[in-house]
Amino acid sequence: MFAAIALTSLAVGCGSSTSHASVPVDSLGMAVLTDTNPDPNVVEVQLVASLSVAHYLANNSTDVWAYRDGAIDGSVGSVPGPRLVAKRGDDVIVHFKNELPDATTVHWHGLRLPVASDGSTSSQAPVPPGGTFDYRFKVMDSGTFWFHPHVRGYEQIERGLYAALVVSGDEDLDVTADRTFIVDDVKVTAEGPLAFDGDKLDMMVGKQGNVLLLNGQHGGTIVIDSGGRQRWRFVNSANGRYFNLRVADHPFVVVGSDGGLLPRSYTADTLLIAPGERYEVIVSFDDAEGAHASLETIYYNRGHELPDQGPRVLADIVVGPHAGRALRPLPTVLRSIDPLPITASTVVKRFTLQENENGAADGPTFSINDQMWPSNPPVMVKQGDLEIWEVVSTKEMDHPFHLHGMYFQVLGADGKPDTSRGWKDTINIVRGTSARLAVRYDPLGMWMFHCHILEHAERGMMGDLMVMK
Ligand SMILES: [Cu+2]
Numbered sequence: 001m002f003a004a005i006a007l008t009s010l011a012v013g014c015g016s017s018t019s020h021a022s023v024p025v026d027s028l029g030m031a032v033l034t035d036t037n038p039d040p041n042v043v044e045v046q047l048v049a050s051l052s053v054a055h056y057l058a059n060n061s062t063d064v065w066a067y068r069d070g071a072i073d074g075s076v077g078s079v080p081g082p083r084l085v086a087k088r089g090d091d092v093i094v095h096f097k098n099e100l101p102d103a104t105t106v107h108w109h110g111l112r113l114p115v116a117s118d119g120s121t122s123s124q125a126p127v128p129p130g131g132t133f134d135y136r137f138k139v140m141d142s143g144t145f146w147f148h149p150h151v152r153g154y155e156q157i158e159r160g161l162y163a164a165l166v167v168s169g170d171e172d173l174d175v176t177a178d179r180t181f182i183v184d185d186v187k188v189t190a191e192g193p194l195a196f197d198g199d200k201l202d203m204m205v206g207k208q209g210n211v212l213l214l215n216g217q218h219g220g221t222i223v224i225d226s227g228g229r230q231r232w233r234f235v236n237s238a239n240g241r242y243f244n245l246r247v248a249d250h251p252f253v254v255v256g257s258d259g260g261l262l263p264r265s266y267t268a269d270t271l272l273i274a275p276g277e278r279y280e281v282i283v284s285f286d287d288a289e290g291a292h293a294s295l296e297t298i299y300y301n302r303g304h305e306l307p308d309q310g311p312r313v314l315a316d317i318v319v320g321p322h323a324g325r326a327l328r329p330l331p332t333v334l335r336s337i338d339p340l341p342i343t344a345s346t347v348v349k350r351f352t353l354q355e356n357e358n359g360a361a362d363g364p365t366f367s368i369n370d371q372m373w374p375s376n377p378p379v380m381v382k383q384g385d386l387e388i389w390e391v392v393s394t395k396e397m398d399h400p401f402h403l404h405g406m407y408f409q410v411l412g413a414d415g416k417p418d419t420s421r422g423w424k425d426t427i428n429i430v431r432g433t434s435a436r437l438a439v440r441y442d443p444l445g446m447w448m449f450h451c452h453i454l455e456h457a458e459r460g461m462m463g464d465l466m467v468m469k
Pocket residue numbers: 398399400451452453456457461
């Protein structure tokens with residue numbers, strides 16, 4: 001489906017250890033879940049959550065929980081799991097099986113879908129060990145999404161349960177490769193096991209992993225064709241780490257965000273991506289074959305006086321052979337999105353996000369409007385209504401605010417108007433500021449909204465939204 005698939009699937013089988021010095025090998029491809037349905041407009045997959053092993057450290061292995069492809073006999077779970085690939089308008093059927101020793105769900109982050117398939121604990125009972133569940137939905141939007149559990153996410157996602165979902169149908173951008181990159185960090189001990197050590201700083205700011213990962217690898221290699229132009233789809237699956245990405249001397253042309261393409265692209269030297277968010281960028285490399293660069297993350301001050309660790313490399317970039325063809329110019333207008341019709345009388349709902357550093361005996365707690373999940377009552381709204389959510393972060397730290405099942409338009413944030421005008425489902429609320437979001441309540445049912453710092457969500461910063469007729 002994508003130009004990148006041939007390149008990356010080839011790379012998976014090779015492995016960087018066998019690479020010849022003159023032939024750089026891309027190590028960052030991801031498998032795709034097997035579509036077992038012959039209908040070209042139906043994607044039917046078997047997704048299994050299973051025990052597996054990852055190799056985050058050079059010398060020790062790490063026991064993980066990971067998704068595997070149930071359609072392949074003897075498949076082994078990988079971090080990230082195999083991607084789900086579909087095209088806009090497809091019907092998707094996911095036969096899910098839980099082989100974990102713990103109950104779990106699968107939440108389809110960023111999709112507009114029937115609430116019965118949302119995979120939160122407000123929409124379904126968790127799937128017990130040995131249990132199964134079928135998720136069914138039509139993919140309504142092209143873009144970059146991801147899926148992960150919604151049961152104690154701070155633990156289950158950290159253990160390795162996450163994967164990308166890419167919906168095609170907007171390939172008017174002429175690129176030489178279309179690639180998906182999930183950024184993450186994990187906290188592991190020197191011996192290899194994941195560290196669940198009850199660290200209070202981790203509870204306060206989200207787990208601070210000591211190993212940075214790109215597609216589950218530390219120190220991987222991206223091969224770019226000389227003269228090529230690649231589309232990179234980024235997902236941040238970390239519990240609490242903000243990534244501020246850059247490739248020196250190669251600015252990003254940002255073309256998409258959570259809900260697909262933006263109306264117009266913009267150019268940026270750095271790309272801030274908070275937990276849960278997605279961005280799509282175009283990266284061009286005119287460098288000669290053999291040139292090197294790095295994909296790095298640099299400091300972003302997200303509060304709580306976290307120190308600057310300096311630039312940290314996520315992957316090496318090696319320029320390979322020339323792309324061998326001329327590329328059409330990128331269009332300036334990518335998409336048309338009508339602004340939601342806000343007026344002076346549009347109802348405003350206010351959500352204040354607050355930390356309480358000594359809220360509980362074992363650490364901090366987090367609230368929305370002074371109430372804590374799961375004891376807070378749902379916010380009741382009417383289908384079809386358009387309202388403004390004013391989400392306020394108090395002065396201590398930033399919070400990435402996520403709404404299930406529907407997109408919003410950002411009217412303004414951090415005191416500035418939004419100029420990108422894309423559809424969002426997750427937005428970073430900068431500490432000491434607020435954002436105004438226009439939300440149309442389309443799908444019926446009980447949806448969730450929460451901070452996507454997973455420790456914050458678990459410790460209270462989460463709520464339900466009931467959309468009624
Ligand atoms: Cu938060």
